[in-house]
Amino acid sequence: MRKVFGGAGGGGGRRTKMINANQNVLFLATILALCVISFVHVFLFPLYDVDQSKKSPTKNFYDFEQSQLCLNSVNNVKHRRTSSWKRLRCPRYGIVTIMQGGRLGNQMWEYASVWALARRTGLEPYVPRCIHVKLEQIFEQLSVPNYEEIGDCPIDLARFVRSVDAWNYTNQSIVLPRYSTHPDVVLTWVQDIIQEFTFKRRFQVKSQNVLRLAAATSYTKKPKASSSGTTDLVYVGIHVRRTDYIGYLWRKHAARPASPAFFHTAMDIFEGRYERVLFVVVSDDPAWCHDNLNMRPNVFVSSRTIPNAPALDLAILASCNHSIFDYGTFGIWGAILAGGDTIYFNLTKHSSARVGRLLSNWTPLN
Numbered sequence: 114m115r116k117v118f119g120g121a122g123g124g125g126g127r128r129t130k131m132i133n134a135n136q137n138v139l140f141l142a143t144i145l146a147l148c149v150i151s152f153v154h155v156f157l158f159p160l161y162d163v164d165q166s167k168k169s170p171t172k173n174f175y176d177f178e179q180s181q182l183c184l185n186s187v188n189n190v191k192h193r194r195t196s197s198w199k200r201l202r203c204p205r206y207g208i209v210t211i212m213q214g215g216r217l218g219n220q221m222w223e224y225a226s227v228w229a230l231a232r233r234t235g236l237e238p239y240v241p242r243c244i245h246v247k248l249e250q251i252f253e254q255l256s257v258p259n260y261e262e263i264g265d266c267p268i269d270l271a272r273f274v275r276s277v278d279a280w281n282y283t284n285q286s287i288v289l290p291r292y293s294t295h296p297d298v299v300l301t302w303v304q305d306i307i308q309e310f311t312f313k314r315r316f317q318v319k320s321q322n323v324l325r326l327a328a329a330t331s332y333t334k335k336p337k338a339s340s341s342g343t344t345d346l347v348y349v350g351i352h353v354r355r356t357d358y359i360g361y362l363w364r365k366h367a368a369r370p371a372s373p374a375f376f377h378t379a380m381d382i383f384e385g386r387y388e389r390v391l392f393v394v395v396s397d398d399p400a401w402c403h404d405n406l407n408m409r410p411n412v413f414v415s416s417r418t419i420p421n422a423p424a425l426d427l428a429i430l431a432s433c434n435h436s437i438f439d440y441g442t443f444g445i446w447g448a449i450l451a452g453g454d455t456i457y458f459n460l461t462k463h464s465s466a467r468v469g470r471l472l473s474n475w476t477p478l479n
């Protein structure tokens with residue numbers, strides 16, 4: 114009896130446990146559902162402000178910046194003021210501004226497009242803080258103000274057009290789409306844009322240290338005692354863009370990536386021009402460069418396997434005397450800022466070709 118009772122009691126206990134277990138599962142499922150719901154809300158709809166802005170219309174430039182220009186929230190952007198005083202007036206006529214998109218090279222074009230179109234049109238330039246805050250960590254002399262200056266000013270969205278071609282009156286404003294490049298306007302003042310993108314001192318120091326290390330650890334011909342003047346070491350920066358860009362090239366241009374032969378032919382050209390040449394390679398795929406470009410004694414790949422910070426890589430390219438690159442906005446800027454002779458991969462419909470046609474010392478190579 115006891116045994117049976119005990120057994121029945123045990124069965125009852127198991128049933129209670131099962132009910133408990135069911136309740137636990139239900140409880141866990143509820144928690145999980147709540148987690149999923151809050152995750153979706155917080156991470157998949159980060160632009161809550163945009164949803165709200167549909168109800169409350171864009172009233173001032175800060176609203177506009179947040180809802181239309183910047184990809185992420187700019188409200189808690191830590192920002193160094195470009196000037197110690199707030200602008201005392203709002204824009205009287207139109208402004209030129211732009212939407213944020215892409216990485217460093219794209220955002221440099223976005224900044225430069227605003228800078229150049231303001232010069233061309235006479236409108237006031239303003240870049241959104243999300244772009245400005247990124248660039249001011251790297252560059253010293255940015256002259257274009259950001260929305261801190263006009264954020265509270267009222268805005269009339271009816272006065273905005275989306276390209277310089279649609280722009281007719283000085284009372285109209287221009288908001289350029291993300292990824293805009295206006296090389297024909299920007300490069301009208303190429304020395305000025307180089308000045309605009311002057312690196313902060315710590316990047317200049319770091320990049321010169323990399324060049325010194327490259328010179329110390331790579332073999333280059335010793336200067337001939339007899340020759341004069343032309344025996345200075347000539348630094349040629351090489352940018353090799355690979356990883357995700359290979360897929361992009363294929364989808365967008367149906368093009369294959371530049372082969373090692375492209376880089377070697379370009380290197381041969383520079384070795385034919387100068388007595389002592391040192392090639393300094395930066396890349397998002399340094400391992401590929403070690404395997405494919407490093408067979409010459411005068412090649413220095415600036416990192417082993419993990420790429421450097423983009424700002425440092427750009428500073429290294431800019432401090433070289435001449436350039437070789439394949440494609441991509443990053444390589445284009447490296448070569449513009451270096452300001453020397455440039456050999457680039459021949460892709461006729463690519464932005465590098467649009468830039469290359471505007472600069473007399475740039476040469477395409479197959």
Ligand SMILES: *[C@@H]1O[C@H](CO)[C@@H](O)[C@H](O)[C@H]1NC(C)=O
Pocket residue numbers: 274279280281
């Ligand atoms: C600007 O002028 C052109 C013709 O000159 C016209 O087609 C276009 O609609 C105008 N754009 C605006 C925004 O007024």
Ligand SMILES: *[C@@H]1O[C@H](CO)[C@@H](O)[C@H](O)[C@H]1NC(C)=O
Pocket residue numbers: 205206282284
């Ligand atoms: C432009 O705007 C200013 C101030 O809003 C106004 O005084 C001026 O008349 C406008 N000019 C034109 C051509 O619409």
Ligand SMILES: *[C@@H]1O[C@H](CO)[C@@H](O)[C@H](O)[C@H]1NC(C)=O
Pocket residue numbers: 324347348432433434
């Ligand atoms: C070449 O680049 C090096 C490193 O930045 C620099 O010290 C040198 O002055 C440059 N040479 C010329 C001719 O510009």
Ligand SMILES: *[C@@H]1O[C@H](CO)[C@@H](O)[C@H](O)[C@H]1NC(C)=O
Pocket residue numbers: 459460461477478479
């Ligand atoms: C670049 O490519 C185009 C089209 O493929 C070709 O017509 C042109 O000759 C090439 N340029 C050079 C310098 O190889």
